[in-house]
Each structure stands twice: as C-alpha cells, then as structure tokens.
Amino acid sequence: MEKRIRVLIAKPGLDGHDRGAKVIARALRDAGMEVIYTGLRQTPEMIVNAALQEDVQVIGLSILSGAHNAIVPRVIELLREKGMTGVLVILGGIIPDEDAAQLKQQGVAAVFQPGASLEEIAEFIRTSVQQAA
C-alpha cells in the first residue's frame, strides 16, 4: 500500500491573503495527499520546525506580499542546517519571473505563478516525490 505524500502548506510573513493557499491545500487533500496547513504569519523557523515535526516531503510556500526574496532563501538555509535538503520546496503567489529564476537556482523546485492549475501542481508533486524516492 503506497504511503501518502505529506505536504506542508505555509503562509510566511505578514500577508494574510490565504485564498490560494487554502484552495491548494484542499485540492491536494482531494488528490490523496496528507496536507498540513500552518495558518498565517509563520516565520521561516516555524515553517521548518513544522515540516520536521510533521515529517513532510513537500513544503508549499504562498507569498503575495513581495517579501519572497527575504523569506524563501531563509527557509532553504534552515532546511540545509537541519539536514532536510530532501524536502521539496515549491512556491506560489506573486513572484516576478526574474525572482522565480533566481529562487529556483537557490533550491526552489518550482514556482507557480497566478493561473497555475491545481492539477498541474498536484502532478508536479507526484512526479517529483516519486523521483526522489
């Protein structure tokens, strides 16, 4: 029996706009994954600790505030410090193309800009986690 993929969906920083994060969390649950939603105003430390505690394979960060360049590298750094580099980091929200390219170089597996489909995201996770396994 295949183990379910475990995903942490997080809202880092001060931004409280959670429509996208909630819809994705629910869609991934419908797609058969175990999803933990952190709620709002998480620091990178809180997110990585939650990811460790919940033993997730994927962290999904939702950032619409423009603060992604301050937040995401910090999350990646903390994952490295804790030896959690096997965890897939995906990002969604308002992320300009140049920043998306930069962040992917720093270790983000995928950046989903506005209009990305739920199916696309679920499929990416399924394929990537399978490859890592």
Added chain:
Amino acid sequence: MEVMKRLPVYGPEHSTDPGAPGEFPYTRGIHADMYRGKLWTMRQFAGYAGPEETNRRFHYLLEQGQTGLSVAFDLPTLMGYDADHPNALGEVGKCGVSVCSLEDAEILFRGIPLGEVTVSMTINSPAAILWAMYLAVAEQQGVAWSGLSGTIQNDILKEYIAQNEYIYPPRPSMRLVTDTIEFGARHVPRFNPISISGYHIREAGSTAVQELAFTLRDGIEYVEWALERGLEIDEFAGRLSFFFNAHNDFFEEIAKYRAARKLWAYVMRDRFGARSERSLTLRFHAQTAGCSLTWQQPYNNVVRTAFEALAAVLGGAQSLHTNSLDEAYALPSQQAVTLALRTQQVIAHESGVTEAPDPLGGSYFLERLTLEMEEAARHYIRRIDQMGGMITAIEEGFPQREIAQASYEYQRAIETGERKIVGVNVFREQEQRPIELLAIDESSQRRQVEKLAALRKRRSRERVETALAALRGAAQGAGNTMPCILEAVRAYATLGEICEALREVFGTYQEKSIL
C-alpha cells in the same frame, strides 16, 4: 446556498416597480439626480515605498484628474509594526506605504490641503491610530476637524471573516471601532469613521450574495454596538459608509448594489427606527475586482476593468477605484494607474450613462436579479441573527466556511473549464510580452529605519511614556481611547509602540484555520 439559475428569457412578469431614485427604499439610487448633479469621486488606491514616494504619486494622480485620495499602507503598518520590527523584514513599502509615526503622516500629506481634498485610508486594526495621525496633520495645517471629510476603513469584522489583518481579539477591536464612531459623531462629523466592506469578502472567494449579506450583517453589528454605547441612531448612522467589489458578472453586480440600498434602507428604518434620510441611504465606494484580473495576457485586464467600472457606475457608486492592468504582477506602475483613471474619465465624460439616474431601471432581467439577491441576502442575514449575531457566527466559523466552499467551487469550475477565463483556460497564448513594472527595493526599509532611529532620539521620551501609560489606562477602562491615542500620536509615539501598548491590554487573536 442555492445558485440562482438564469432563465432563458426575462419578461414583464419577472419585473417589479423599483420606485424612484432618491426615494425610499432608494433601490434606484440615493439621490433623485445622481450623476446629473455630481459625478462619483475618482479615488485611486495608492501607496508604496515611503511617504515621500507616495506623496509624489498622490500629487501626480490629483494632477491627472482624480478627485479624492485613497491611501494604501504596507503590511507592517497594517499589522501595527514599525519598519524596524523583526516581523517587518522584507515587507516594508512592498504592498503600500510605510507609516511609522506622525512624522511619516506629515510627509505623506505634504502639500495636500486636507480641508479641500477628501482622504480615504485603508487601515483596519490600527485605524484609530492612523486617523489620529491624520487629525494631527489637519491641526498642523490649521484645518478645523469639523471641516474634514474622508473615510477610514476600520471594518474589523471583515478581517476575521476574510482579509485576516486583525491584531486584537473581536470584542476589544469592536470597542476601538465604537470609540471612533463615537468620536467622529462628536468631533469630526463630516468624516466616515468606517467603510463596511464586502470587497475583501468577495476577493477571498465568496459569491455576490455572500458579499452582500455578510457586509450588511457586519453593518448591523456595528450599529448595535454604537447604540449600546449610548449613541442615537441618527447621530451616527449617516456616516456609516460601505465598500463593495465590482466583479465581472455585469448585471449581477448592478443588482447587488440596488439590493444593498433597498435592504439597508429597510434595516435602518424598521430594525433600528432611523428617520433621517442620511441614515437611510447607503453610500458606497466600489473597487473593480482584483481577483478577476489575470497574469496571462495582462492587457485583457484593461477591458475587464472597464466593464467592471461601468457596472459600478450603472449601480450608483459614490466613489470608484479602477485596478491597473498589472494587478497580478505588482503595485500599479505610473502608466498603468493613469490608464485605469482614464477608464473612469471616459465613462464619466464620453459614455453618456451619467445622464439618467439608474438607467437600467425597469430592465426585466435587472429587476428580477435585484429581487433574487435581496431575498437570498435576507435569508443569510436571518441565519446569522439566529446564530446570535456576526461575532458569534465568526467564532463558529460560519462565514469563513461559506467563503472557503465558494472559493473552492470557483476554482474547480475553472479547472473543469465550466468557468472560462480568457487567456487562462481558453484562448491561451504561448508567448508573453513582458510589461514594465513598478519596482520597490529595500531602500525604503533602510530609510524608514534610519528615520525611526533619529525620531526616537529627537522626541521627548517622557512625553511618550506618559502618553502610552495613559493609553493603557484608558484601554483598560470603559472610556473612549481616541483622546489618549491622539496625545500619543502628537508626542511622536510610533505606530508600533501604540499598537504594542494596546496588545498588552487587549491580547492578540489566533485564528482557527478553516479550509
């Protein structure tokens, strides 16, 4: 909640007499002449980086013909943190302007005669504090408070329901709102101390009916608290203003605004016994729907915004913001916001729709939709009444669940293609031409932090400490906190310091997430 099915055709049997504009229950508009007498206020929401940049954007927009100001604040300001707070890292000036103290407010409004230009401020948890800063700047300009006109959003209930910019728990927050309504009624009588909002509820994914119902029910809650405070209904109800979304279902939106006016007139007269026409007439600002705009093919957004703006005008809005084509990318660039303003100006001066109040009145389709929306909203309002009111409903997660369900269904409909979005799931293009965007770097954070350090050295520490202690005392008691907030602001206590003093007394709110 049932989705109202559209009939294949609408005829006279579906219609009803909507009354006359300027006459109870104001379905057709709050004035007999509407835009023949006075156009809506063109009020573009603006703010980014520091107060210096935003002041320049304000002057630019006024020069381009906008007729009122609307201030957008950054996340640290919205959440009651100074630019040098650890939580503010990377966030300063990104979503709006950073305002940390009266000094920033002075810069923000430099060269803006507050006695002549109306100012709307989109601020919620710290609204009383930003209002106090604005009032202090007016004082400095020599403008009497009785001459000030504008709005603070200050609608905390919709934060718990949708936007999540809350700091304190519901009851202390309602107390702060009531303090501002009372203070306004006594000292700033031409100012709207609240903008009861549906915009954000809709942006969070609600249906139009939910937007209408939850907004009006929030309004009812604020009225009850003000009456409980001892105010007479006609003392304050005339200054309650509203804020609705202008989304893309054209006729549904117009019906929504008409139903809103009708419902509110009956609520004011029959539920609360209001008699003054000012109390009975629902005045609203509208903003075209940010969530309807796309990242793909951004020039399509100009078209979307134009139709949405037209719906707001045909629906009788008193004030309007039109979104920019780069909505899904960044804060508006100068070119983009200018085009958005021109959209309003073309409607106002070239389309001719301003020449008749409620020009679509009598349309079989519209009158039927108006009735359906009214009935559906009444049903929701009754349900929330039965739960014990909006605060109880929020504590039980009711509006949040309704919105989460509606937003999930909306997204599923996009995924299946049942709901078509041009450029996103139909008529896609491979290539995307890049557009010029407004860039906000970390320099505003640096500048704001430096300014704060200099401010803290310059000001009288004793005066600040005394003011904050007095504020804590007032917050612990039952009196109106506005005078103490004003004194703290005049002493150049920072926003963060004032909010922290209130956090110490009120505590903070932790939401239980509902997916």
